[in-house]
Amino acid sequence: MFRQGDPTNGIFFIKSGNVCLTRVTESGNAVTIHNAQPGDMFAEASIYSDHYHCDAICSCSSEVVRVSKRAILLRLEDDSAFSEGITKRLAMQVQDYRQLLTLHAVKSANERVLLAVALGKLTGSVTQFASQIGLTKEACYRALKDLSEQGLLVKTGRGSYAPTPRGNDSHP
Numbered sequence: 001m002f003r004q005g006d007p008t009n010g011i012f013f014i015k016s017g018n019v020c021l022t023r024v025t026e027s028g029n030a031v032t033i034h035n036a037q038p039g040d041m042f043a044e045a046s047i048y049s050d051h052y053h054c055d056a057i058c059s060c061s062s063e064v065v066r067v068s069k070r071a072i073l074l075r076l077e078d079d080s081a082f083s084e085g086i087t088k089r090l091a092m093q094v095q096d097y098r099q100l101l102t103l104h105a106v107k108s109a110n111e112r113v114l115l116a117v118a119l120g121k122l123t124g125s126v127t128q129f130a131s132q133i134g135l136t137k138e139a140c141y142r143a144l145k146d147l148s149e150q151g152l153l154v155k156t157g158r159g160s161y162a163p164t165p166r167g168n169d170s171h172p
Helices: 044-048 069-078 080-105 109-118 124-131 138-148
Strands: 011-016 019-024 030-038 057-060 064-069 153-157 160-165
Touching: 011 044, 011 069, 011 138, 019 109, 019 124, 030 124, 044 069, 044 080, 057 138, 064 160, 109 138
Parallel strands: none
Antiparallel strands: 011 064, 019 030, 019 057, 153 160
16 A cells, blocks of 8 residues: 555555554564554554655455545544544554553563453464564464463464453363
């Protein structure tokens, strides 16, 4: 959709599919900052910026709507309900990013992965998930395997896991 450093031309809403937002660090490492799903808005910072701060790549066939910066700014001025809606979405994103910061503070890879899966963070590929929670894909795959073997996670599909209900007698 766009690359880090490209001039901004609006914000986006996902109708279907998935868009992975990735930031490339000064050292060249790619860090997943968000996996946008249907109903999500992304590139909000572009309203007040001249350039995008990350790459936005569709990870599957996706339908995305772009709304121009100018249209958003005019609507923010003229429509208080719209302004409140955008503000609420942004506040929820701040909460989500604070949750990610909390995840990054968890030292144990197994505990971090278990908490992240329980919080619903595994929405894209395992590689994107690992990047988003600050682990290598190898450490993430090991943790998923360990947690599955311990009966704390159940594999529900390729690259898809769910927490096992606590207190379930079917696991050790």
